[in-house]
Amino acid sequence: MTIAPFPAARFRRTRATDALRRLTCETELSVNDLIWPVFVRDGEDAADPIPSMPGVERLTIDRLVRKAEEAAALGIPAICIFPYTDPALKTEGCEEAWNPDNLSNRAVRAIKAAVPELAVMTDIALDPYNANGHDGIVRNGEVLNDETIEALVMMALAQAEAGADILGPSDMMDGRIGAMRLSLEEAGHKNVSIMSYAAKYASGFYGPFRDAVGASGALKGDKKTYQMNPANSDEAIRLVERDLTEGADMVMVKPGMPYLDICRRVKDTFGAPTFAYQVSGEYAMLRGAADRGWLDGERVMMESLLAFKRAGCDGILTYFAPEAARLLRA
Numbered sequence: 001m002t003i004a005p006f007p008a009a010r011f012r013r014t015r016a017t018d019a020l021r022r023l024t025c026e027t028e029l030s031v032n033d034l035i036w037p038v039f040v041r042d043g044e045d046a047a048d049p050i051p052s053m054p055g056v057e058r059l060t061i062d063r064l065v066r067k068a069e070e071a072a073a074l075g076i077p078a079i080c081i082f083p084y085t086d087p088a089l090k091t092e093g094c095e096e097a098w099n100p101d102n103l104s105n106r107a108v109r110a111i112k113a114a115v116p117e118l119a120v121m122t123d124i125a126l127d128p129y130n131a132n133g134h135d136g137i138v139r140n141g142e143v144l145n146d147e148t149i150e151a152l153v154m155m156a157l158a159q160a161e162a163g164a165d166i167l168g169p170s171d172m173m174d175g176r177i178g179a180m181r182l183s184l185e186e187a188g189h190k191n192v193s194i195m196s197y198a199a200k201y202a203s204g205f206y207g208p209f210r211d212a213v214g215a216s217g218a219l220k221g222d223k224k225t226y227q228m229n230p231a232n233s234d235e236a237i238r239l240v241e242r243d244l245t246e247g248a249d250m251v252m253v254k255p256g257m258p259y260l261d262i263c264r265r266v267k268d269t270f271g272a273p274t275f276a277y278q279v280s281g282e283y284a285m286l287r288g289a290a291d292r293g294w295l296d297g298e299r300v301m302m303e304s305l306l307a308f309k310r311a312g313c314d315g316i317l318t319y320f321a322p323e324a325a326r327l328l329r330a
């Protein structure tokens with residue numbers, strides 16, 4: 001980088017007018033960068049507010065389909081479905097997870113039938129179906145890796161069968177991407193993409209999400225034996241490399257804003273499609289402060305999303321997706 005000494009160099013010259021600022025802008029956020037995570041519940045024509053995520057609701061499938069149509073009309077490329085599972089369906093064996101007619105799979109089918117152009121992403125982890133609240137099968141207090149993979153593969157196949165375009169394994173078991181990729185190929189699902197939650201940290205920022213999917217009460221213990229230590233960065237690089245070599249098409253860093261350094265390292269190291277999840281706690285912080293008048297809500301929303309792009313992300317999973325899309329298209 002060459003910098004002339006002052007006053008030959010005056011950085012304020014290129015900031016002096018809107019035209020110059022636009023010309024020298026390095027990063028752009030577009031509606032094409034957004035994936036909208038949504039919560040689905042059973043029933044008809046109903047919506048429950050989620051108190052710790054103001055403005056976000058759990059929707060029945062019929063209402064979710066209308067929202068999916070709106071998202072597609074706004075130009076949002078993808079929606080990501082998270083089910084609120086009836087507690088009566090949660091078992092230690094997690095069998096509901098690979099039921100072809102479970103809530104999530106029914107939602108995928110309904111959205112693909114109504115809005116085929118909208119990419120539908122799903123979540124692969126056992127926590128919505130697990131009486132223990134963990135992402136894997138628990139035996140004698142241990143979250144089992146290899147047994148969980150067998151369950152996750154069945155879940156992946158059921159979701160692909162339902163029509164999901166992007167599978168999102170968020171479980172953090174070792175070896176699951178390779179197992180899923182092989183089974184998808186064998187079953188003829190050659191064009192189903194995998195976006196691996198490759199660097200998912202054991203974070204306090206997921207609190208409101210667990211309220212939204214009804215997992216807050218169920219979880220016994222914490223997820224530190226499978227999700228990453230927030231202190232680690234080199235490990236994230238090794239995990240991303242591992243998942244890419246096993247057949248992930250895209251990788252994700254999660255949470256987002258506190259981990260932008262990881263996003264940048266991942267993008268610079270691999271050049272692979274890299275995504276970040278601006279999680280429920282990040283949404284709650286910004287929305288909560290904006291609702292109290294402590295922050296300019298629209299401004300910090302757009303600034304936070306732009307920051308992901310600047311950090312090297314190709315896209316962002318964000319609960320702000322429809323609101324941001326409306327502003328971007330205005």
Ligand SMILES: NCC(=O)CCC(=O)O
Nearest residue numbers: 170205206209279280281
């Ligand atoms: N597997 C999906 C999540 O854990 C989402 C977390 C959040 O939004 O807090």
